[in-house]
Amino acid sequence: MNPKSKRFSDQIRLDLKIIADLIQPDSRILDLGCGEGELLAKLMAEKNCRGQGIEIKDENICACVEKGVPVIHADLDNGLNEYPDRSFDYVILSRTLQVVKRPDFILKEMLRVGSIGVVSFPNFGALSVRSQLFFKGRMPVTRNLPYQWFGTPNIHLLTIKDFKLFCKQADIRIRRQINLGSERRQGIWPDLIPNCFAHLAIFKIERNRHDHE
Amino acid sequence: MNHSDKKNKIQSKKMTSSKNNRSAPVNQKSQSRSKGAGLVKTQYYTFADPPGELILNNGEKLGPITLAYETYGRLNKNKSNALLILHALSGDAHVAGYHTKTDQKPGWWDFMIGPGKPFDTEKYFIICSNVIGGCKGSTGPSSVNPKTGKTYNLDFPVITIGDMVHAQRHLIDHLGIRRLLAVAGGSMGGQQALQWAVAYPDRVAGILPIATTARLNVQGVAFDVVGRQAIYGDPKWQNGNYLDNYTIPSDGLAVARMLAHITYLSEESMRKKFGRELQTRHEEADFITDFEVGSYLRYQGESFIRRFDANSYLYITKAIDYFDLAEEYGSLVNAFKQVEAKFLVLSFTSDWLFNTAQSKEIVNALNVSQKNVSFCEIRSSYGHDAFLLPNPVMERLVAGFINNLRN
Numbered sequence: 140m141n142p143k144s145k146r147f148s149d150q151i152r153l154d155l156k157i158i159a160d161l162i163q164p165d166s167r168i169l170d171l172g173c174g175e176g177e178l179l180a181k182l183m184a185e186k187n188c189r190g191q192g193i194e195i196k197d198e199n200i201c202a203c204v205e206k207g208v209p210v211i212h213a214d215l216d217n218g219l220n221e222y223p224d225r226s227f228d229y230v231i232l233s234r235t236l237q238v239v240k241r242p243d244f245i246l247k248e249m250l251r252v253g254s255i256g257v258v259s260f261p262n263f264g265a266l267s268v269r270s271q272l273f274f275k276g277r278m279p280v281t282r283n284l285p286y287q288w289f290g291t292p293n294i295h296l297l298t299i300k301d302f303k304l305f306c307k308q309a310d311i312r313i314r315r316q317i318n319l320g321s322e323r324r325q326g327i328w329p330d331l332i333p334n335c336f337a338h339l340a341i342f343k344i345e346r347n348r349h350d351h352e
Numbered sequence: 353m354n355h356s357d358k359k360n361k362i363q364s365k366k367m368t369s370s371k372n373n374r375s376a377p378v379n380q381k382s383q384s385r386s387k388g389a390g391l392v393k394t395q396y397y398t399f400a401d402p403p404g405e406l407i408l409n410n411g412e413k414l415g416p417i418t419l420a421y422e423t424y425g426r427l428n429k430n431k432s433n434a435l436l437i438l439h440a441l442s443g444d445a446h447v448a449g450y451h452t453k454t455d456q457k458p459g460w461w462d463f464m465i466g467p468g469k470p471f472d473t474e475k476y477f478i479i480c481s482n483v484i485g486g487c488k489g490s491t492g493p494s495s496v497n498p499k500t501g502k503t504y505n506l507d508f509p510v511i512t513i514g515d516m517v518h519a520q521r522h523l524i525d526h527l528g529i530r531r532l533l534a535v536a537g538g539s540m541g542g543q544q545a546l547q548w549a550v551a552y553p554d555r556v557a558g559i560l561p562i563a564t565t566a567r568l569n570v571q572g573v574a575f576d577v578v579g580r581q582a583i584y585g586d587p588k589w590q591n592g593n594y595l596d597n598y599t600i601p602s603d604g605l606a607v608a609r610m611l612a613h614i615t616y617l618s619e620e621s622m623r624k625k626f627g628r629e630l631q632t633r634h635e636e637a638d639f640i641t642d643f644e645v646g647s648y649l650r651y652q653g654e655s656f657i658r659r660f661d662a663n664s665y666l667y668i669t670k671a672i673d674y675f676d677l678a679e680e681y682g683s684l685v686n687a688f689k690q691v692e693a694k695f696l697v698l699s700f701t702s703d704w705l706f707n708t709a710q711s712k713e714i715v716n717a718l719n720v721s722q723k724n725v726s727f728c729e730i731r732s733s734y735g736h737d738a739f740l741l742p743n744p745v746m747e748r749l750v751a752g753f754i755n756n757l758r759n
Contacts, residue, residue: 167722189722197728197730197731200726200728200749201728201749203726204696204728204753205756209725209726210727211726212728212729221712221715221720222719226722
């Protein structure tokens, strides 16, 4: 690996590093809202994965193409109907669930076109978030949720509890849950009481397989 | 602003520019040109001499065939840096640079080709050839049939996009290039790029179909049908034998071009360019010179008849309309099954002729067969013509895509 790409992969967001660790080598990956394609570039270079990104912003699409990451210009709110069932091993939705119009629909689509879904989102149940609303009586602005209420792309904020309850109701199996504290201090609290202390949660999910089917 | 005001403005602009030229003669010009592809010469390659004629899609034979082509940059030692650029309906081999020092206009994609440009002549060897059936130096209906010593006219066989690409492959063989780094083209050039991917999967690494389609929608076909009718309905067309009588179906060809030109623009770009502005208001029965858009289109039509052959227009638009990869291979997914190349598919928001839906059809079929494909719908208000105009997003995408093919 050349020094430039080493530096690049060091700078990659912590949650993307953790997501990359969840992926088996030689997999087919679909990254929904892939941004500038950092995660896919890493997976393609280090794990010999075949990547495909979906992105809506043209400057991000340019950045992907410049990295050699295949990317399709599309709006996730229109679904993934151009992709056949089970055409990917993993479908990744990183910090994007809260910005789509129909999170339930996109989760269903993820698990239709992919065998395994990996979802990360900022936890609206974190104490730092709750306290801003509780004590200040104002919409929270944090490192993970950096926008004012009027300009935020985050239209479907959720807590870890909300997500787990949703999975139960939608017959989605959670294979793994990773709770991330603040960037500097991980500590034991995020794993003890995730819904209060995790700033960001990562879930590995799949459709429940019913033996009687 | 009335017409005469505008004229004055244009004239004063011309005057200042000529003043500038006088104060900084030649130097300024040559400097701006040195940044481009520079001076180029059209070359010619003749092949398929009888009895080794090219077998066309419809089974007929055509030969000998001459292709007019131009090249830019240098072919490297292992001949791995060649890009083939494919032109649209009315284009030609002159894709960039100038033929002479006094040329007013550079080639048709000059902003894309040159040192430091997306198709970088310092890194790549760039080839562009005029299609067969054309009238810009390659064999077409206005060429002389060596068997009869007369102009082909309608004896010229019906050609397809596949035949155009087949002929290009002979040129690439002739240049000693085994595998092209990429083929790129807009509109009909994009159709040829798709054909390259499907017909010669092992001979090209990257495909750039821009503002194009794997099968033109019926609305597009309809415009071509009317354009062709304007030509063959012109009495001067004379069953295609007009050249024998030293005339051309100028009225029909001009109308065909005017109609087609409307389809290359968007409502927005027309509104910005002309509005509903009248040149002069005629209360009397003068139907010719009212609207500015009319005089613009007439100018387009008139300049077209000087540079394009009517029979070529008939043959080439027919090839565009008949191109249908889905029909040829059962489905588009099937057509792309053998494809090995990486794809960068581009469309433009305001292009309603080769619209985004048609590009998405290509992208979806490639997705289904799990090919390496990138796609962007680029924002532009210039309609179908957008691919011929500078656009930072298009330039960045093309440069980035080709750069990754090298690695």
